[in-house]
Amino acid sequence: MTKLAFLFYEGMKKKVKAEKKKEIITGFYDLSRLEGIENVSIAKIGKHLGMPPSLIMHYFPNKRLLVLGLIAHILHQYQLIYKPIINKLEKDHKVYPELLVNRLFSREWNLLFDDGVFFSCFAMTFRDETIKKEYKKLHIKLRNTLKTLLDKDPVFARGDTALLAEKIFVVIEGAYYYLSLIEDEKEYERKLSIFKDQVFQLLQVESQLILDENE
Amino acid sequence: MTKLAFLFYEGMKKKVKAEKKKEIITGFYDLSRLEGIENVSIAKIGKHLGMPPSLIMHYFPNKRLLVLGLIAHILHQYQLIYKPIINKLEKDHKVYPELLVNRLFSREWNLLFDDGVFFSCFAMTFRDETIKKEYKKLHIKLRNTLKTLLDKDPVFARGDTALLAEKIFVVIEGAYYYLSLIEDEKEYERKLSIFKDQVFQLLQVESQLILDENE
DNA sequence: TTTAATATTGAATGAATATTCAATAAATGA
DNA sequence: TCATTTATTGAATATTCATTCAATATTAAA
Numbered sequence: 001m002t003k004l005a006f007l008f009y010e011g012m013k014k015k016v017k018a019e020k021k022k023e024i025i026t027g028f029y030d031l032s033r034l035e036g037i038e039n040v041s042i043a044k045i046g047k048h049l050g051m052p053p054s055l056i057m058h059y060f061p062n063k064r065l066l067v068l069g070l071i072a073h074i075l076h077q078y079q080l081i082y083k084p085i086i087n088k089l090e091k092d093h094k095v096y097p098e099l100l101v102n103r104l105f106s107r108e109w110n111l112l113f114d115d116g117v118f119f120s121c122f123a124m125t126f127r128d129e130t131i132k133k134e135y136k137k138l139h140i141k142l143r144n145t146l147k148t149l150l151d152k153d154p155v156f157a158r159g160d161t162a163l164l165a166e167k168i169f170v171v172i173e174g175a176y177y178y179l180s181l182i183e184d185e186k187e188y189e190r191k192l193s194i195f196k197d198q199v200f201q202l203l204q205v206e207s208q209l210i211l212d213e214n215e
Numbered sequence: 216m217t218k219l220a221f222l223f224y225e226g227m228k229k230k231v232k233a234e235k236k237k238e239i240i241t242g243f244y245d246l247s248r249l250e251g252i253e254n255v256s257i258a259k260i261g262k263h264l265g266m267p268p269s270l271i272m273h274y275f276p277n278k279r280l281l282v283l284g285l286i287a288h289i290l291h292q293y294q295l296i297y298k299p300i301i302n303k304l305e306k307d308h309k310v311y312p313e314l315l316v317n318r319l320f321s322r323e324w325n326l327l328f329d330d331g332v333f334f335s336c337f338a339m340t341f342r343d344e345t346i347k348k349e350y351k352k353l354h355i356k357l358r359n360t361l362k363t364l365l366d367k368d369p370v371f372a373r374g375d376t377a378l379l380a381e382k383i384f385v386v387i388e389g390a391y392y393y394l395s396l397i398e399d400e401k402e403y404e405r406k407l408s409i410f411k412d413q414v415f416q417l418l419q420v421e422s423q424l425i426l427d428e429n430e
Numbered sequence: 431t432t433t434a435a436t437a438t439t440g441a442a443t444g445a446a447t448a449t450t451c452a453a454t455a456a457a458t459g460a
Numbered sequence: 461t462c463a464t465t466t467a468t469t470g471a472a473t474a475t476t477c478a479t480t481c482a483a484t485a486t487t488a489a490a
Contacts (some may be wrong), residue, residue: 058466122392126331127251127331163409170409174392191381194382257478273436276479
């Protein structure tokens, strides 16, 4: 086997392996949505995907690695929620508060993402340092993304964008947590508009402050 | 046995029963702090308390009831954190923003309370309606307490105190969630002061708005 | 002391758990 | 075709789980 052929072969093997791993993680995630992560066993995942538990353990030598894989998956998913927001706002070098707020609180939240799995895994941060670091990385990333967005607007760029991002995200996260408890559609909408307004005001106050300074 | 004696007897029995149940719940809580609630079994609680698992099941016929008992316990504990704040502020019919903020974000949080157990149980709200209702009740109660407090101050009473309480608590909850990830003391303090300032501003803006209106 | 309720014990249950292992099948280049 | 690596299978493991049950101990009134 030539070196090139070998590398290609290795690449193929890795690809197959990666795909299989992804299939297992996705199965794990789907079952977790349905039954709660704490009720999902390796045997159940196997049954769900039509493979023996031993095959799962071939790709994930122990359950913790499987859980870590799931967490990497959902944190990636979580970030994806914000992708369309970023793409839209990145083009214009201007942050329109109303648009930003609407996108930050968009309903894609609940559709693309299972809060139950997210919070179950979050609870693990208290007992697993690796998981804690993953969650922290996510939060830092999200805040940085927003900061970068704000930095592109000449108005906000004059203020403390990191601080503003911090203040905005704490409301988003509080809302994300609190709203997950509310099932009544009308009540949900009412509260949602309160929190949107709250973030909107943060943006308004900040931009007003900056403009006043430079008059 | 006279009726009175019977009632007394019944009362005694109930008291013993209640105390035993409390002992079990406390043991469950202590172990959950140490090992994570998902790793605590009835057998482990029994070992920890020096009693056979069958005795635990005598008081809690199945594990779900035991978990519900634990949740009632921690939600009660959670409320207690706010007790000193309320007592202090209730006497004066005046809300001092700085004092209120300092108390709302007091460090008794982390000392009296285990975040890991709280969030693990919170994750259960997504799969158990009873638990969800309990958590919701807690949040409503906390908001109402703050609203009542604000209502006692003639300044804030003129505004929408329910709305203000809602806005304050969403920051507290977001902060509670987010700060739980941060271990570095300095970083924690820095972020904490941001969120305190954020709530402080909510109070300031609101009171200023009300005072302006009545000039 | 008798009675009746409750408290406590310890042994036993079957089901489910993560994990191991040996055997076979499939893929792929030499 | 052969050799080697990886993928897949299915059976077996010990351990832990919540729960059941029958037997005994304790309590306190009658």
